[in-house]
Amino acid sequence: MIIAPLECLVVFGLALGVTITACRPADGASSSGSDGSRREAGTSSADSGGPDADVGSETVFHGVTTQSWISHTTPATQQPGAISAEVTSYEAAAGRTVAWVAFANEFSDAGRVFPTAIATVIKGRGATPFIYLNLRSGGLPEPLFTLGAINAGQFDADLGVWADGARDFGSQVIVDWGWEMNIDDAPWNGVHNGGPVEGPQRYRQAFRHIVELMRSRGARNIHWAFHLNLPEHPAEAWNAFESYYPGDDVVDSTGVSIYGAQSPIDESPPSFIALLDAAYPRLLRMAPSKPIMVYEFGTTAGHPVVKPAAWADEALTGLLSRRWPNVRGFAWWNERFQTEYSPGAATEMRLEQIPELGAVFKAHLVDASNLGDRGPLGR
8 A cells, every 4th residue: 555645743642641643645645544634434635624633632532453453363474464454444334544453462472572564554554553562371370471570570681672673663652561450361460460469569560660671771652551441350359450550650541441242142241331430430530640541342243132233322422422531542342253151152343244333333433523533643
């Protein structure tokens, strides 16, 4: 794909802790779809009235995670092309372009180096790379990349090389290490790392260790995400997400995962509104100066009670009406997968495969005046 030359204007930066750059094609150049305009996917800047330079404190940003997000299922060498094609398909179904694209960098099988190839493809689309930095090798408890080992510096050399790659990449990336730490499915949860007292403490120390090491290598272009899950499990006071928070000085945004039905046989899937209503005041008390993101949300087709179109309609209505004013972004989990507890019924969350869900996204997103599209988060 040929990317047209762009002229860019930095128009916003404080609320997200990142720089939003609104871009337009240079004089005489045709749009490639990677500018900062507010428009329907598949249209040009001319079709939508030109670039959007009205990015401000009311803007909400829209991201996605797609089928090939992880190298366990799509080899790392194939991910750049696969992810780009999937984002194109998602944007067509959703009716809008995305501001960030998420994928995992698995130390166990994708190599312990910054994923430049994938990040470059995402940047070329005009979006910001969102990287799940996964120091894990499989199994619970984690046998190799333990919090204790991280804190002891056993992976400092690898993390330093990774940081050098991030620094040399130049433009901004969002990095999410230790995500969903407040559920015991996560290898970095306290249950697997010393228990109720030691576990959250080790997590906070590891988070700070990784951030400080990478900053010491000059990787100041990393936006650090603190990413929790709703609901918490175990639902005990010691495992509250606040117990894991490492401090404002090493966090740029806080964020949540909220899912409805994760398989067609889930019992009593939660309401998006109810979960975020309950967590929002806690997030504000914990980190009042930090923007909040819905880093993951989704629900499957095929559930007998929870219908994806209705569930997403409720969520998008709340997000775009600014029901939660500090929530500044959201990303749909656009994947089909099989869960071990539902072997006979696949989970399907892809907009392209659920027409009524795609219709809901288009109804909310196409004409949303406060939705920030392209214009990378950073330069």
